[in-house]
Amino acid sequence: MTTFRVFIATSLDGFIARPDGRLDWLPGAAPDGVPAPAGEDHGFEAFMAGTEVIVMGRATFGAVRDFRPWPYAGRRLLVLSRTLTGADVPEALRAEVTVHPGPPEVLAAELRAQGVGGVYVDGGQTVQAFLRAGLIGELIVTRVPVLLGQGKPLFGALAGDVWWDHQGTRAFPSGLVQDRYRRRPAGR
Template sequence: MITGHVFIATSLDGYIARPDGDIDWLLNRDEPTEDHGYPTFIADKDAIIMGRGCYEKVLTLGEWAYDKPVLVLSRQLAGKPVPERLQGKVRFSDSTPTDAMRQLEAEGARRVYVDGGQLLQSFLRDGLIADLVVTTVPVLIGAGRPLFGALPRDVSLALESSRHFPSGLVQSTYRVLY
């Protein structure tokens, strides 16, 4: 059975980006070199699903950072050509979260990294997230794009672990209880 997994950072006040999508508060941190666990997290994932906003932000960060196949869910990008430098690495689709997971499962994927705020919210609404690794950055940005949005019902979580880093980041891993 295929499962969705999240690894994401948020400001202490619950935002993943400023209102304009800027993540300078996350990228421009003067902190010691710390292993926050991303290499271990991504190692057992078969594919990545991200939303358009996340995809467009990643494009601004320089060289493509992913060695796993990436499926970008976007009504705006579906049907458009993938940039030449990303062909064979990225696909665009306007599938629903459930259909996207079925498609990846049919292709042999079992564990999928789900990235992007609105996408994460829709995957949670559809019951497609197994666990979340949420890293809280000790900064208040006051406004922005929230990590979590409206849900049709409560989503209960079980804390699996929590750790802190010398830089002040706090990372918590939750299992989703459906």
């Protein structure tokens, strides 16, 4: 069964990036930014152990494509974009990174037909599109104790309420707080 999951960090005021897309406030995300807390992976390695495919949008790919070491090594990554082409993917990543035009429903159907299990959905607009399509089954949101005041929000407009069951909260010594949610079954 294909499960679409989100593992993402936000500022306390709900932003996933600065207005220009920079992630320098996110611990460990930028070489010149806030260092990662020693000894804390915030469950990312365990999350990735259950991930076969990563789907992210063009803007998120642009923000992470130069990360070294490459955090998604050994996994297939699909960039959801109608404007990028395979030529826009750096040569070193072309074996693992493919551009897909979408929409999310088409991509989801293809991944299900391929028997893919865990799919990591990343990037604000991509997460929002998958939520609007009713595809996200699990949310793991880690709040970083910083107020940015402005930026790119994690969530956007939806056609209706989307309810979630809280699975747990984990606080880390660095001050980061992580909440896990599963999508509530219809009719509950």
